[in-house]
Amino acid sequence: MGSLNQTNAALAWQNDGACINAFGAHLRRRFGGRVQRVSLDAGFTCPNVDGAVAKGGCNFCDNRSFSPSRRVRLQKVAQQLTTGIETVRKRYSKVVGFIAYFQPATNTYAPVEQLKEIFELALSLHPEIVGLAIGTRPDCVPDSVLNMIEQLAKKSDVSVEFGMQSIHDASLDWMNRAHSHADMINAIDRSRNRGFETCSHVILGVPGETHEMMMQTAAEIGRLGFDAIKLHNLYAVKGTPLGDEVIAGKVRMMEYETYLNTLVDFLERIPPQVIVERISGDAPSDFLIEPKWCLRKSELRLAIEKEFARRGTVQGSHWKASTSSPGDRPIPADGTPAAIKEQIDQRGRLPVLKLQDHAERQHD
Numbered sequence: 001m002g003s004l005n006q007t008n009a010a011l012a013w014q015n016d017g018a019c020i021n022a023f024g025a026h027l028r029r030r031f032g033g034r035v036q037r038v039s040l041d042a043g044f045t046c047p048n049v050d051g052a053v054a055k056g057g058c059n060f061c062d063n064r065s066f067s068p069s070r071r072v073r074l075q076k077v078a079q080q081l082t083t084g085i086e087t088v089r090k091r092y093s094k095v096v097g098f099i100a101y102f103q104p105a106t107n108t109y110a111p112v113e114q115l116k117e118i119f120e121l122a123l124s125l126h127p128e129i130v131g132l133a134i135g136t137r138p139d140c141v142p143d144s145v146l147n148m149i150e151q152l153a154k155k156s157d158v159s160v161e162f163g164m165q166s167i168h169d170a171s172l173d174w175m176n177r178a179h180s181h182a183d184m185i186n187a188i189d190r191s192r193n194r195g196f197e198t199c200s201h202v203i204l205g206v207p208g209e210t211h212e213m214m215m216q217t218a219a220e221i222g223r224l225g226f227d228a229i230k231l232h233n234l235y236a237v238k239g240t241p242l243g244d245e246v247i248a249g250k251v252r253m254m255e256y257e258t259y260l261n262t263l264v265d266f267l268e269r270i271p272p273q274v275i276v277e278r279i280s281g282d283a284p285s286d287f288l289i290e291p292k293w294c295l296r297k298s299e300l301r302l303a304i305e306k307e308f309a310r311r312g313t314v315q316g317s318h319w320k321a322s323t324s325s326p327g328d329r330p331i332p333a334d335g336t337p338a339a340i341k342e343q344i345d346q347r348g349r350l351p352v353l354k355l356q357d358h359a360e361r362q363h364d
């Protein structure tokens with residue numbers, strides 16, 4: 001994952017005749033075969049849910065499951081990882097490695113020592129674990145957390161995934177993100193050159209965002225120097241404020257054709273070396289309200305290849321490199337909100353995370 005090989009990787013995908021720097025192919029080149037992510041739920045919550053910065057969470061996020069009862073029901077991370085690896089092995093016979101992916105909620109929202117323990121456990125549990133991916137919010141990575149992740153990245157491949165979503169604060173407000181784009185800039189400028197990969201999550205199709213606004217977000221990916229991106233169409237799931245609005249006919253999701261064209265426009269405007277980890281969002285079909293087309297993932301993949309071929313472009317064709325590089329910007333002071341810092345710095349105040357039974361640990 002690390003950024004050191006990006007120039008070679010960019011050349012490699014172009015030499016392969018691909019239209020984007022796709023994640024799967026990038027991992028195959030990096031590790032010599034198929035690498036799969038195993039999603040882990042360690043029982044974190046989110047400062048946008050527990051009241052540290054806001055309550056209620058993002059309008060698209062089903063955070064009802066961040067309740068204490070979920071933590072009781074959750075399997076320990078060690079068990080989740082073992083089960084996940086077994087499940088993937090049944091599906092794909094030729095997997096050479098796994099990435100432990102801390103996915104739901106905000107996975108840096110705990111005291112640093114607890115985070116270190118849980119991440120190190122995931123990295124050390126099976127020899128096939130080749131890396132770690134950590135999903136978080138831009139306002140939840142104080143320097144103490146980044147310093148700890150930097151140490152992990154000296155020994156393993158680590159990716160930190162930031163929910164940037166949009167560079168437009170009005171859109172972030174609409175989503176009830178409870179952070180600003182300035183928070184994202186502060187976080188990425190403190191994350192750079194620490195040896196781990198940075199990945200940006202972006203949502204296309206937020207009501208009120210024009211095509212031009214989405215292209216401004218695309219331009220920011222290169223300007224901020226992200227190593228990777230996950231692109232999602234806005235989609236609504238049951239049990240969320242957004243889902244209720246979609247059912248009531250107050251909000252409409254992007255049509256398939258519009259998304260396809262916007263996606264290709266977006267990819268043309270990000271640097272060629274950025275790894276494209278996702279091109280659409282999805283949810284289990286019984287949970288998804290709209291748009292149903294996002295379940296047709298392989299169709300979308302083929303369609304973007306066709307559209308790039310029709311245009312005679314590839315990822316980065318319309319990317320405009322700026323005269324200064326992201327690393328030219330000075331490293332700012334830590335802008336993490338005091339309420340979040342307090343939660344992270346005070347060990348023991350957060351719910352017990354799901355690690356591994358003490359008895360199991362003694363047998364390691």
Ligand code: SF4
Pocket residue numbers: 046047048049056057058061062063104105106137163177
């Ligand atoms: S920040 Fe992430 S985890 Fe928290 S409410 Fe929003 S989407 Fe859910």
